[in-house]
Amino acid sequence: MDATEETQPNRRRVWITLSALVVVIALAVLGAIFVPPLLAGTPSTEPSASATPTTPPRDIVDPDAPRPTQTPTPAAGATDEPFAELSPVAPDQTIVTEEGIEISLSSLQAVDGQATLAGETSGPAIRATVRITNTGDEPLDLEYVAVNAYIGEDRAPAGTLTQPGGAPFEGTVEPGDSAEGTYLFSVPEADRDDVTLTVDYLFGAKVAVFRGDLR
Known part of the structure; x- marks a missing residue:
């Protein structure tokens, strides 16, 4: 097996790793953008202090x-x-x-x-x-x-x-x-x-x- 054939699998692994890393970063960015507003809009189940008779x-x-x-x-x-x-x-x-x-x-x-x-x-x-x-x-x-x-x-x-x-x-x-x-x-x-x-x-x-x- 020559050197060119040996480096091709290594390149594939590098690209797969980089692609996975890009996907993880993208998901993290999307989560930081969309999750906080969703949580903020969730109604609280705790009673309000002003509701105390x-x-x-x-x-x-x-x-x-x-x-x-x-x-x-x-x-x-x-x-x-x-x-x-x-x-x-x-x-x-x-x-x-x-x-x-x-x-x-x-x-x-x-x-x-x-x-x-x-x-x-x-x-x-x-x-x-x-x-x-x-x-x-x-x-x-x-x-x-x-x-x-x-x-x-x-x-x-x-x-x-x-x-x-x-x-x-x-x-x-x-x-x-x-x-x-x-x-x-x-x-x-x-x-x-x-x-x-x-x-x-x-x-x-x-x-x-x-x-x-x-x-």
């Missing part, structure tokens, strides 16, 4: 009801120290402070709290929208406004939440203007017969206090 918010205080104004005196035992409090008023009243600030709870609702941050616990919650109206002569910085909630006579601190709908105060409210901030607190339904909400709106000023039955 939730209890609609329930108004505790009628948001459209008139708010009687009240100028509370300092609470018994209050001093001129920071965080001294004014006497509590009902949740449906408006507090008028000696600094010319009006504070009210424009909305008070029972909601299902959603834990989204570390330390939060999902469950029954109170969502309070606080309205501050500046009837004084100077702008009021809202960045340091603190709203807190307490449960019962011994004022056990209620846990805080940010969802659904939390929107703390920010910015500044000018004289004659109003601003609102929304806060959520974990309060079991069985403990809502005595709830206290405090609004610390200005350093050195006595803290505004709302207390009542929020069932």
